[in-house]
Amino acid sequence: MxxxxxxxxxxxxxxxxxxxxxxxxxxxxxxxxxxxxxxxxxxxxxxxxxxxxxxxxxxxxxxxxxxxxxxxxxxxxxxxxxxxxxxxxxxxxxxxxxxxxxxxxxxxxxxxxxxxxxxxxxxxxxxxxxxxxxxxxxxxxxxxxxxxxxxxxxxxxxxxxxxxxxxxxxxxxxxxxxxxxxxxxxxxxxxxxxxxxxxxxxxxxxxxxxxxxxxxxxxxxxxxxxxxxxIKQWDMGIRHMNASSDAYRYYIMRNRAIIKQYYRSLDVYRPALFGLGTALTFGKELIRLLFVERTVRGTSNLFRGLRDGRQIARDDSWAPMPPLEAATAQA
CATH class of the missing domain: 3.90.550.60 (Spore Coat Polysaccharide Biosynthesis Protein SpsA; Chain A)
Incomplete structure (x- = not known):
């Protein structure tokens, strides 16, 4: 500028x-x-x-x-x-x-x-x-x-x-x-x-x-x-979609549960809409596999991430990261 x-x-x-x-x-x-x-x-x-x-x-x-x-x-x-x-x-x-x-x-x-x-x-x-x-x-x-x-x-x-x-x-x-x-x-x-x-x-x-x-x-x-x-990309015109990896596919789905826990702690969690976001994320990763990486191998990592995420979402002891100003005040 x-x-x-x-x-x-x-x-x-x-x-x-x-x-x-x-x-x-x-x-x-x-x-x-x-x-x-x-x-x-x-x-x-x-x-x-x-x-x-x-x-x-x-x-x-x-x-x-x-x-x-x-x-x-x-x-x-x-x-x-x-x-x-x-x-x-x-x-x-x-x-x-x-x-x-x-x-x-x-x-x-x-x-x-x-x-x-x-x-x-x-x-x-x-x-x-x-x-x-x-x-x-x-x-x-x-x-x-x-x-x-x-x-x-x-x-x-x-x-x-x-x-x-x-x-x-x-x-x-x-x-x-x-x-x-x-x-x-x-x-x-x-x-x-x-x-x-x-x-x-x-x-x-x-x-x-x-x-x-x-x-x-x-x-x-x-x-x-x-x-x-x-990075290998799929050119969509005004947007690009990058290639991924099995590790990314796993954590993309698993970590939805961590976001869910943060949303719950801040009282902004809306189950139906958040579930739709998870479904759209899953669909996007399938598109990435098909059009960027030209394969269907790797979908098992998406399902594994969802499975492990359910364990995180059910953890009643989970807590968000604490603010540092509180720790400083207590020191």
Whole structure:
């Protein structure tokens, strides 16, 4: 977007050093290296870069060491003992960044790179909003469309939410994506850390939805990231559908039960509509198998996820992640 369309604010309103970039990685040192190279080129740079390693067995640690003296900001590296999935990694990364005192936490996977002035672009919106999502370019340089709104009662993304922006440069959202979420510590304190029980999938949508219940969450017309890994896609014209995996198929269905539990705890659960959302999710994954991956193998993982999800939904001891501000008050 043009400079005239960006929010105007004093230069002192956002301090780049108050931001921490939090990265989750797993056995993809070459992609991580490319991301760290892009951070080294950033201007301005964040105060810290937190890297959560999900028990990689490649040369991730040594690659990180090569950047400590040339990235231009402090690297905080944590290698977990086991692979906790993206959900566990982002939960731990958020915790570390929060304890470092970060005012702003910028989350991203290892398969993106940062546009050099990306932090300045996000920071320009920081005086107005507390939960911000930037835009990204896809692997081929095209503009990636992210489904920024969900049908709350069904707990699923709205695929036809308008893609265009007006002159305000932003649109309200009620979702989230850990590939670029830029969130203020005050909101993290209210809703707690991302829930590691998801392992993968739905965790960021749920977290963004929780944030939107406490603040005006927005996606802004700022391209700040670029994907560096090619993913097989089905081109649907104005939309794309990516290839998946057996693990994703399993967790897509199983984790519907975790969302259900959150909805119950917040008294927004509507059984019929949420059930419809689950059925539509199942159907979408069947379409993905047929038209993207050209197979019917993998449907057993969808049914297995549904089965295991029923156990989660029946767990009377289940509780949502606690807010951090309550823990701070008790300390």
């Amino acid at each position: 043009s400079e005239s369309e960006r929010p105007s604010s004093p230069a002192s309103a956002f301090d780049p050093a108050s931001a921490t970039i939090t990265i989750v990685t797993y056995n993809r040192s070459s992609l991580l290296s490319r991301l760290l190279q892009s951070i080294a080129r950033m201007d301005p740079k964040p105060g810290h870069v937190v890297i959560i390693d999900n028990a990689s067995v490649d040369d991730t640690a040594s690659v990180i060491d090569t950047f400590r003296d040339r990235i231009g900001t402090e690297i905080v590296y944590r290698r977990l003992e086991t692979n906790t999935g993206g959900s566990g990694g982002f939960s731990e990364g958020m915790r570390v960044a929060y304890e470092l005192g970060a005012e702003w936490i910028w989350l991203m996977d290892d398969d993106v790179e940062v546009i050099p002035d990306g932090l300045a672009r996000m920071g320009a919106w920081a005086p107005r909003f507390r939960s911000i999502q930037g835009r990204r370019y896809d692997y081929d340089g095209s503009e990636f469309y992210w489904q920024y709104r969900i049908a709350e009662s069904m707990g699923i993304p709205i695929p036809f939410a308008p893609a265009g922006f007006d002159r305000s440069g932003y649109k309200e959202m009620n979702s989230g994506c850990f590939e670029g979420m830029f969130i203020h510590r005050d909101i993290v304190a209210k809703i707690g850390l991302p829930d590691p029980r998801f392992f993968i999938y739905w965790d960021d949508q749920l977290y963004g939805w929780l944030a939107s219940r406490h603040t005006t969450s927005v996606i802004v017309n700022e391209f700040v990231l670029r994907r560096t890994r090619e």
